[in-house]
Amino acid sequence: MSLASLDQRRRAARRRLALLATGILIGGAGVTAFFVLGSDDAGSGVGQREAAPSASAPAAIPSGGSNTPTVLPKPKEVKEGVPVGYPHTLEGAVSAAAHFTDVNDLFTPDVAERQARVMAEPNYLGMLGTYARMAAQEARKARGLPENGESDTANFYANQSRAYSIDSAASDKVTIWILVDSTISVKGVSKNITEVRGAIMIWAEGDWKMSFDTLDGLPEEQPSPATPGSAQALDEGWRALAYEK
Numbered sequence: 001m002s003l004a005s006l007d008q009r010r011r012a013a014r015r016r017l018a019l020l021a022t023g024i025l026i027g028g029a030g031v032t033a034f035f036v037l038g039s040d041d042a043g044s045g046v047g048q049r050e051a052a053p054s055a056s057a058p059a060a061i062p063s064g065g066s067n068t069p070t071v072l073p074k075p076k077e078v079k080e081g082v083p084v085g086y087p088h089t090l091e092g093a094v095s096a097a098a099h100f101t102d103v104n105d106l107f108t109p110d111v112a113e114r115q116a117r118v119m120a121e122p123n124y125l126g127m128l129g130t131y132a133r134m135a136a137q138e139a140r141k142a143r144g145l146p147e148n149g150e151s152d153t154a155n156f157y158a159n160q161s162r163a164y165s166i167d168s169a170a171s172d173k174v175t176i177w178i179l180v181d182s183t184i185s186v187k188g189v190s191k192n193i194t195e196v197r198g199a200i201m202i203w204a205e206g207d208w209k210m211s212f213d214t215l216d217g218l219p220e221e222q223p224s225p226a227t228p229g230s231a232q233a234l235d236e237g238w239r240a241l242a243y244e245k
Contacts, residue, residue, distance in 0.1 A: 061090075061166045061168075061169050062166060062239055064234075064237060065163075065233060065234035065235065065236065065237045065238045065239055066234070066239045066240060067229050067233075067234065067240050068240065069240040069241055069242035070091065070094070070164075070239055070240065070241050070242070071241075071242050071243070071244050072091055072092075072094055072095035072098060072241055072242070072243055072244060073086060073087050073089070073091055073092055073095050073244050074095070074243060074244040074245070075095070075096075075099060079118050080111075080114045080115055080117075080118045081103055081105075081111065081114075081115060082099075082100065082103055082115050082118040082119060083099040083100075083103065084096075084118065084207055085207060086207060086208045088171075088203055088208075090166070090169055090174060092208055093169075093174040093176065093201040093203075093208045094164050094166075094174070094176055094241065095208075095243070096201055096207075096208035096209075097164070097174075097176045097178055097197075097199040097201055097208075098161035098164065098178055098241060098243075099161075099243075100115075100119050100199070100210065101159050101161050101178050101180055101197050101199075102159050102160060102161055103115065104159060105136070105151055105157070106135065106136050106139045106157040107136065107139065107140055107145070107149070107150070107151040107155055107156055107157050108136065108149070108150045108151045109133045109136040109137050109140070109147075109148055109149075110133070110148075110150075111136075111150075111151075112132040112133055112135065112136035113129040113130065113132050113133040113136075114129070115132065116128045116129045116131070116132035116133075116210075117129040119209065119210040120209060120210050120212070121202055121204050121209040121210060121211050121212060122204050122205055122209070124212040127212065128210065128212065128215075131215065139157065143155075143184070143186045144186065145186065154185060154186075154187055154188040155185060155186055155187065156183075156184075156185050157182065157183075157184050157185075158182065158183045158185075159180050159181070159182050160180065160181045160182075161178050161179070161180055161241060162179050162180065162181055162194075162228035162229075162240065162241065163178075163179040163228050163229075163233060163238035163239055163240050163241055164176055164177065164178050164179065164238070164239055164241055165177040165179075165223045165236070165237050165238055165239065167198075167219055167222075171203070172202060172203040173200065173201070173202050173203070173211070174200070174201045175198070175199075175200050175201075175218070175219065176198070176199050176200075176201060177196055177197070177198050177222055177223050178196070178197045178198075178199065179194065179195075179196060179223070179225065179226065179228055179233070179238050180194065180195050180196070180197050181193075181194055181228065182194070182195055194225050194226070194227060194228070195225055196222055196223060196224075196225050198214070198218040198219075198222060199211075199214050200213045200214045200217060200218065223236045223237060223238060224236050226238060228240065
């Protein structure tokens with residue numbers, strides 16, 4: 001990747017961060033990225049992508065919505081609070097994206113950075129970690145909280161993945177939308193919203209990882225937020241999910 005291309009992607013990430021700070025966390029719904037990130041300082045662990053994942057042998061994409069839950073494979077272990085270890089299947093990619101969404105701690109910058117380093121594709125651990133920290137700091141500031149701090153019983157951002165939609169899929173790269181029920185609590189006052197998170201997952205080092213392309217490579221069009229299990233959710237193509245126990 002050229003330095004010019006990298007700079008363009010950083011600028012796009014900063015625009016997403018501004019959208020988060022001025023819109024979504026102030027009261028809207030419909031987030032269009034897994035986390036909205038931005039930073040001039042990419043941090044350590046940044047390198048050029050060695051080779052693009054193979055895009056041959058496309059995976060089968062489910063058609064239409066369904067309220068019959070797709071049972072997603074469970075992870076093998078947990079690192080830094082992040083469930084990892086998924087099968088090399090379409091369902092494995094969805095499970096990784098959904099689990100990553102559920103544990104993402106947007107109100108604890110230190111944790112958000114460590115989580116992102118576990119989730120990130122190789123060569124981009126430092127960059128995604130730094131961006132995740134910045135996103136968490138912006139999320140806190142947008143809610144009137146100090147830039148740095150920790151989630152607690154009064155201030156937290158909790159997520160529960162409820163449904164998914166596949167935008168595109170190949171054997172080693174899947175673009176996924178996750179329908180999420182979120183609870184945002186600030187100084188003991190909570191609000192429930194339903195929002196959409198997007199993620200581009202790639203198969204790398206024997207597991208599904210969050211691609212750097214998630215920052216600025218998600219499709220412009222996305223499914224609309226809808227009440228999970230509703231007729232609208234079915235019409236929008238959402239498929240209910242459940243985790244293997």
